Amino acid sequence: MKKLPRSFYFRSAPLVAKDLLGKILVRRIGQTTLSGKIVEVEAYLGKKDPASHAYRGKTRRNEVMFGEGGHLYVYFTYGMHFCANVVTGKKDVSEAVLIRAIEPLDGIELMKRNRGFLKDVRLLYTLTNGPAKFCEAFGIKREENGTDLRGDKIFLIEGESPKSIIGTSTRIGITRGKEKKWRFFLKGNEWVSK
DNA sequence: CGACCGATTGACT
DNA sequence: GTCAATCGGTCGG
Numbered sequence: 001m002k003k004l005p006r007s008f009y010f011r012s013a014p015l016v017a018k019d020l021l022g023k024i025l026v027r028r029i030g031q032t033t034l035s036g037k038i039v040e041v042e043a044y045l046g047k048k049d050p051a052s053h054a055y056r057g058k059t060r061r062n063e064v065m066f067g068e069g070g071h072l073y074v075y076f077t078y079g080m081h082f083c084a085n086v087v088t089g090k091k092d093v094s095e096a097v098l099i100r101a102i103e104p105l106d107g108i109e110l111m112k113r114n115r116g117f118l119k120d121v122r123l124l125y126t127l128t129n130g131p132a133k134f135c136e137a138f139g140i141k142r143e144e145n146g147t148d149l150r151g152d153k154i155f156l157i158e159g160e161s162p163k164s165i166i167g168t169s170t171r172i173g174i175t176r177g178k179e180k181k182w183r184f185f186l187k188g189n190e191w192v193s194k
Numbered sequence: 195c196g197a198c199c200g201a202t203t204g205a206c207t
Numbered sequence: 208g209t210c211a212a213t214c215g216g217t218c219g220g
Binding site: 042052053077078079080081083085100126130131133171172173175 | 199200201202203204
């Protein structure tokens with residue numbers, strides 16, 4: 001399948017966010033391929049958005065958001081978790097889309113190992129139904145910050161156009177910019193975070 | 195420098 | 208429902 005063109009990312013974050021639903025994220029680690037369908041995202045609007053890491057301008061931590069769209073912004077939070085964003089817009093725009101949940105497709109055994117599922121005790125939907133769970137399952141850490149999504153390590157391809165209705169809501173876990181409805185998800189999909 | 199807190203999760207009452 | 212884990216970013220002094 002064809003990788004999404006760079007132009008896909010050169011639009012405002014809410015538009016890209018909605019269009020990311022149903023797309024397939026592929027991660028190659030050595031010989032193994034992990035993949036999953038994006039089912040939940042949130043848009044962060046850079047300098048215009050008090051909830052965005054880019055709100056106060058460019059720093060060492062957030063500089064990837066100020067680069068060209070189509071790269072991955074990975075950040076470390078709560079002293080233990082990583083979360084991943086798709087950067088959107090052209091250089092210096094600093095908008096991004098947080099990937100909050102995916103539905104696993106290929107490489108589920110490795111995802112389980114990455115997540116520390118020893119047996120099938122835990123419900124399968126808890127494998128990737130949250131932004132830090134997705135990153136842990138896919139082995140996305142500090143080193144993946146800045147990855148070009150048109151390269152061969154992590155990339156996005158077309159999926160089926162989503163049949164589910166797209167739900168919209170306010171974003172989860174933030175204290176500023178609460179009122180904006182910039183969370184999008186596939187309604188009824190089991191892998192959407194609770 | 196110290197204090198506070200976060201785009202979260204999992205364990206527990 | 209509550210709360211600890213655990214550390215880097217940010218802000219005030």
